Amino acid sequence: MAExxxxxxxxxxxxxxxxxxxGNGRWAQKQGLPRTAGHIEGVKCAQRILLACRxxxxxxxxxxxxxxxxxxRPTQEVQHVLSLLEQMFRLERDQFREKGxxxxxxxxxxxxxxxxxxxxxxxxxQERKLNIDPFQYTQACFLISYGGRDDLVAAARTLALAAKKxxxxxxxxxxxxxxxxxxxxxxxxxxxxxxIRTSGEKRLSNFYLWxxxxxxxxxxxxxxxxxxxxxxxxxxxxxxxxxRRFGLVNQN
Numbered sequence: 001m002a003e004x005x006x007x008x009x010x011x012x013x014x015x016x017x018x019x020x021x022x023g024n025g026r027w028a029q030k031q032g033l034p035r036t037a038g039h040i041e042g043v044k045c046a047q048r049i050l051l052a053c054r055x056x057x058x059x060x061x062x063x064x065x066x067x068x069x070x071x072x073r074p075t076q077e078v079q080h081v082l083s084l085l086e087q088m089f090r091l092e093r094d095q096f097r098e099k100g101x102x103x104x105x106x107x108x109x110x111x112x113x114x115x116x117x118x119x120x121x122x123x124x125x126q127e128r129k130l131n132i133d134p135f136q137y138t139q140a141c142f143l144i145s146y147g148g149r150d151d152l153v154a155a156a157r158t159l160a161l162a163a164k165k166x167x168x169x170x171x172x173x174x175x176x177x178x179x180x181x182x183x184x185x186x187x188x189x190x191x192x193x194x195x196i197r198t199s200g201e202k203r204l205s206n207f208y209l210w211x212x213x214x215x216x217x218x219x220x221x222x223x224x225x226x227x228x229x230x231x232x233x234x235x236x237x238x239x240x241x242x243x244r245r246f247g248l249v250n251q252n
Contacts, residue, residue, distance in 0.1 A: 013058060015060060016194075022201055025039075026038070036077065040084065043088055102140065105142050111145045139189065191211040195217045196235050198227050216242050
C-alpha cells in the first residue's frame with residue numbers, strides 16, 4: 001500500500017462517495033474512436049474506481065450509470081450502454097462480491113430491457129438465499145434509468161396513496177419520512193458526503209437532488225475514462241480540507 005493511501009485510511013473519509021462519470025463519448029471522439037468505445041472504457045474505469053474505494057474502506061459508492069434523460073440518446077448507443085451494464089452484472093457480480101463489493105441497482109427497473117430486469121431479479125433472489133448482509137460489504141449503487149426528480153415524484157406518490165388510504169397522517173410527513181421513501185432511503189444508503197463529477201461540467205444533471213443537499217461537490221476536468229486512483233485520492237484530500245458545518249456555526 002502506498003504511503004498516501006495509508007495516510008488516507010488513517011484520516012476521516014466519506015461514508016458515501018457518488019460519481020457522475022461524465023465524458024465517455026468525448027473521450028472516444030478525442031481518440032478517433034466510436035462513442036461506444038468510450039462507454040467500454042468507462043465501465044472499466046468504474047470497476048477500477050470501485051476496487052480503489054473498497055481498498056479505502058468506503059462503505060457506499062454510487063455510479064450514475066444511465067439517467068432518465070439518457071433515453072433520448074440514439075437507440076444504438078442506449079442499447080450498447082445497457083448491454084455493457086448487463087454484461088458487467090452477469091459476469092462480474094460474483095467476482096466483485098468475493099472482493100468485498102456488492103452491487104445494488106436504483107432507478108426505473110420497469111424501463112430496462114426484459115433480459116436485464118430478469119437478470120437483476122434472479123441475482124437479488126440468489127443473494128437473499130445466500131442470506132447476504134449488504135452492510136458487510138462496500139455497496140456499489142448503480143443508478144440506471146434514474147432521475148432525481150423522478151425519485152422525488154415516486155416518493156410523493158407513495159406517500160399520497162398512503163395518506164389517501166389513511167395509513168399515514170399528512171401532518172406526520174416530514175423530512176425523515178420522505179427520506180425513508182426515496183430510493184436510497186429504502187435501501188438504508190446514507191446521503192453522499194462527496195460527489196465527484198468528471199469532464200469539467202459543473203452541474204448535477206438531475207442526480208441525487210434530495211440527497212445532495214449537503215454533499216461536497218468536486219468537479220474534475222478529466223474525462224471519466226482517464227480518471228484514476230490518484231485523482232480519487234486528490235478529491236479525498238480536498239474533501240478532508242472542508243469544514244462541513246451543515247448550516248451551523250462553529251462554536252470556538
